[in-house]
Amino acid sequence: AAAVRAITEGKTGYTNNAGIDELRAAVADKLKRENGIEYTPKQVLITAGGSGALHAAISSLVEEGEKVVFNNPGFVSYGALAKLAGGVPAPVALRPDLHLDVEALKEQFSDKKTKVMVLNSPANPTGMVESAETIRAVVEAAADSGVTILSDEVYEKFCYGDTKFVSAATFGDNVVTINAVSKTYAMTGWRVGFMAGNQDIIEQAVKIQQYSLACPTSIAQYAALEAYTGDQSSVEVMKAEYAARRELLISGLREMGIEVAMPEGAFYAFPKLDAETVTKIVANDVIITPGLAFGSLGDGYARMSYAASQDNIREALKRIQQVVE
Structure with missing residues (x-):
């Protein structure tokens, strides 16, 4: 407006x-x-x-x-x-x-x-x-x-x-x-x-x-x-939704045996995944960024964003499961 x-x-x-x-x-x-x-x-x-x-x-x-x-x-x-x-x-x-x-x-x-x-x-x-x-x-x-x-x-x-x-x-x-x-x-x-x-x-x-x-x-x-x-109430609503998505993503990854630290802020997870696995996950139509994109010491990690709907996160987890099982 x-x-x-x-x-x-x-x-x-x-x-x-x-x-x-x-x-x-x-x-x-x-x-x-x-x-x-x-x-x-x-x-x-x-x-x-x-x-x-x-x-x-x-x-x-x-x-x-x-x-x-x-x-x-x-x-x-x-x-x-x-x-x-x-x-x-x-x-x-x-x-x-x-x-x-x-x-x-x-x-x-x-x-x-x-x-x-x-x-x-x-x-x-x-x-x-x-x-x-x-x-x-x-x-x-x-x-x-x-x-x-x-x-x-x-x-x-x-x-x-x-x-x-x-x-x-x-x-x-x-x-x-x-x-x-x-x-x-x-x-x-x-x-x-x-x-x-x-x-x-x-x-x-x-x-x-x-x-x-x-x-x-x-x-x-x-x-x-x-x-x-203006009114700031939407920020807390958004934060609460991100928190729920964080729990969904991290618990899902850990259930697959993927090592990942619990994010303390922002809306990214940074799980430990080798480059070959990341390539396969991308090929399975999941948006995930190789850790090397963020520096040499990102090797062996990948970035996942949970700025996505819970339904999309659940679908992404299913597709990742297909790769790592």
Whole structure:
């Protein structure tokens, strides 16, 4: 309705390169109210999804030959965006429990070429959520070495059971917070996200956006404004449904004897499956991504999304059973 209203009211032209003022203010308010972190509207850049925020942030921070640290296995875009900026991808192995290895990260931070770390919690593809203690340790270690943390928080609303989400910027001002309406409000195709951080960083990121995108789509920004300021009850409904799907998928995989950690957040499972089995599952018309797509240490795993109906998950489990029995 908000998007339709924006169209009928003729709000279809270019906006400020940094986004409409109302949305920047709404994001700043959301971050203070829900995350306990304070930014002024001028410290918020509205982007074309979380991907646009990552691109603008990495491009504005990383110089030729500087390192961008992220977890291995980790989201596919981080290394590619580092290369696009002239940087060097520096994937760091997760612990066997698929959580961050703080000591290994500290070693990377000690390298003077390391400029940025992308912290993703809840994580894609593993579904793991880092504790407040771990996030504090990472942020403080990065600060000690002059490394900027890009905190990719797009799955923040989807933490299950007793798992708690915490924003990295709670623990230091060397953090750029990145988020989007894509996952929280199921608005993936609208392409609206944001980055919030130090004013100097935002000013440089605006230049990247100005000359690569101009601005996010105007009507999508007004839809995002309604998402952030309107009724939030749908988010909890969606989270409850994801939790039910998580239980269905994980219990089904375990009943087949497939080893899989219980996801703590996001909407992905990361079971242990060899490449040959994954190929056979794909051939049986199940959408599943080989772990190698997420880094060298994803070998022997596969990512499954439970952002699908329970009926489709049940059918997928039947087809997987046909392969592994």
